[in-house]
Amino acid sequence: MVGLSLSLLLVVVGLAWRALDDPYVATPGGSAAPTARPGQAALALADLEAAIERGDAAAAAALAPSGDADAADRLRAVVENAEDLGLEGVTLRYVDQDGGTDPTGAWQAVVDVTWQIAGFDPAPARSEVLFALRNVTEPTGDRVAVTAAGAAGGRAPLWLSDDLRVRRTDSRVVAVAGSQRDLARYDRLARLALPVVREVLPEVERRLVVEVPRTAAGLDAALDADEGTYADIAAVTTSPDGEVREAGPLHVLVNPSEMGRLKQVGAQVVMSHEAAHALSDAPMSRAPLWLVEGFADYVALRDVDLPDTEVAAQLADQVQENGLPDDLPGPAELGVGAPYLGASYEAAWLATRELARAGGEDALVELYRSVGAGDDLDAALRDVVGLSRDELVARWRDAMRSLAEQADAA
Incomplete structure (x- = not known):
C-alpha cells in the first residue's frame, strides 16, 4: 500500500493533470483500457464526506453505481453509523491508487481518513483505508462511483465497513x-x-x-x-x-x-x-507487561466469587507439569500467540494480588501508576509496597506452590 510518503505537491499535481486528461494505454484491438481517475475519485470522496457531515444517507447512497443496491446500502450505513456514533471531524482525502484497474473499470484507492467520537475520543483517529471504486458512464456523464469503504486487504474501521x-x-x-x-x-x-x-x-x-x-x-x-x-x-x-x-x-x-x-x-x-x-490508559503505560496485565485482571477479578483453583486453573496445571517458573512473565510469555498464554496471564494476576496483600490495594494502584509513568520498578516496589523485587518473586512463587497443592488436593 502506498503510504503518506508521497509529497503533497506530487498528489496535487497528479490530481490536476489526471482530472484534466486521464492517460490511457491502447490495447492490441485499439480500444482504451480502463484507467484510474484520481480527480473524479477525489470529488466522489468529497461528496461522501459532505454527506456524512450532513447526515444525508440518501446522498451517500447516490454515490454508488446505478443499480448496485448492495453498494448503496453500504454507503447509506456509513452515514447512519457516523450519526449514531456521534462522529465529528470526518475527512476523506484521496492519496493514491492501490493496484490496477480491472476490465470493468473497478479499482481501489488509498484514502486518508480521520474521525472522532465526539465527547469520548480525546483526539481524532487517522488511518489509511482502502476504498473500492468503479469508473461508470451514465447519461449525466462519466464519474467514479464508490462501491465499498474499508475494502478487503487493508485496515477496515468498523463504522466504514459494516452496518x-x-x-x-x-x-x-x-x-x-x-x-x-x-x-x-x-x-x-x-x-x-x-x-x-x-x-x-x-x-x-x-x-x-x-x-x-x-x-x-x-x-x-x-x-x-x-x-x-x-x-x-x-x-x-x-x-x-x-x-x-x-x-x-x-x-x-x-x-x-x-x-x-x-x-x-x-x-x-x-x-x-x-x-x-x-x-487507565494502559497501552501508554511504561510498566512491565506483567504489571499492566496483572493489574487489569486484579481489577476484573477483585469481587468475583471464585476459588483460586478455578481463577488460575491453567497456571496450576503448568506448575504441576513443569514446576515453578523462576521469574515473572515477560513479553514473550504475554504476547499474542504465545504458548500457555492463559497461564501467563494468571501468573501476572497472582503477582499483583501478592502486591495488594503485601501493601494494600492503594499501594498497588500507586505502584501501577508510578511505574506506568516511568518510575523505576525496583525503587517503587521498595518505597510504595515495602518489598524488593526478589521478595516479590519469592512470595509469588510461594503462592503458585500453594495453588498447585490446592488444585492437586481438589
Whole structure:
C-alpha cells in the first residue's frame, strides 16, 4: 500500500493533470483500457464526506453505481453509523491508487481518513483505508462511483465497513456489527464493567468505547492484522487507528467468536479487564507487561466469587507439569500467540494480588501508576509496597506452590 510518503505537491499535481486528461494505454484491438481517475475519485470522496457531515444517507447512497443496491446500502450505513456514533471531524482525502484497474473499470484507492467520537475520543483517529471504486458512464456523464469503504486487504474501521447497532450513553458507546440482541449483551457487559473499574480507580476520566465486529476476521481487519492473528484473543484495547499515543483515542475491540463461547462470568471478567486497560490508559503505560496485565485482571477479578483453583486453573496445571517458573512473565510469555498464554496471564494476576496483600490495594494502584509513568520498578516496589523485587518473586512463587497443592488436593 502506498503510504503518506508521497509529497503533497506530487498528489496535487497528479490530481490536476489526471482530472484534466486521464492517460490511457491502447490495447492490441485499439480500444482504451480502463484507467484510474484520481480527480473524479477525489470529488466522489468529497461528496461522501459532505454527506456524512450532513447526515444525508440518501446522498451517500447516490454515490454508488446505478443499480448496485448492495453498494448503496453500504454507503447509506456509513452515514447512519457516523450519526449514531456521534462522529465529528470526518475527512476523506484521496492519496493514491492501490493496484490496477480491472476490465470493468473497478479499482481501489488509498484514502486518508480521520474521525472522532465526539465527547469520548480525546483526539481524532487517522488511518489509511482502502476504498473500492468503479469508473461508470451514465447519461449525466462519466464519474467514479464508490462501491465499498474499508475494502478487503487493508485496515477496515468498523463504522466504514459494516452496518452497526449502536448504543450511546453519557458513560459508554457500544457499537456492534450484529443483531439487537448482540448489542444488548455487549452493552450490558460494558455497563457492568464501569463500576468494577471505578471501584479501584475512582478518579478515571475516560469513558468507554466498545466495538464488536461481525467475525474474528473482522477484528483482524479493524486492527490491520493478518487474518487469524487475534483468533484466540477475546478482546484487545488499542487505538482505533493503530497508533497508540498520549491523549489519543482508545477503544475495546472484541472478538465475537471467542467472547461468544464464554459464559457470563468469564465474558464479564474479559470486558472488565479491557475496560481497566482503556480507562487507565494502559497501552501508554511504561510498566512491565506483567504489571499492566496483572493489574487489569486484579481489577476484573477483585469481587468475583471464585476459588483460586478455578481463577488460575491453567497456571496450576503448568506448575504441576513443569514446576515453578523462576521469574515473572515477560513479553514473550504475554504476547499474542504465545504458548500457555492463559497461564501467563494468571501468573501476572497472582503477582499483583501478592502486591495488594503485601501493601494494600492503594499501594498497588500507586505502584501501577508510578511505574506506568516511568518510575523505576525496583525503587517503587521498595518505597510504595515495602518489598524488593526478589521478595516479590519469592512470595509469588510461594503462592503458585500453594495453588498447585490446592488444585492437586481438589
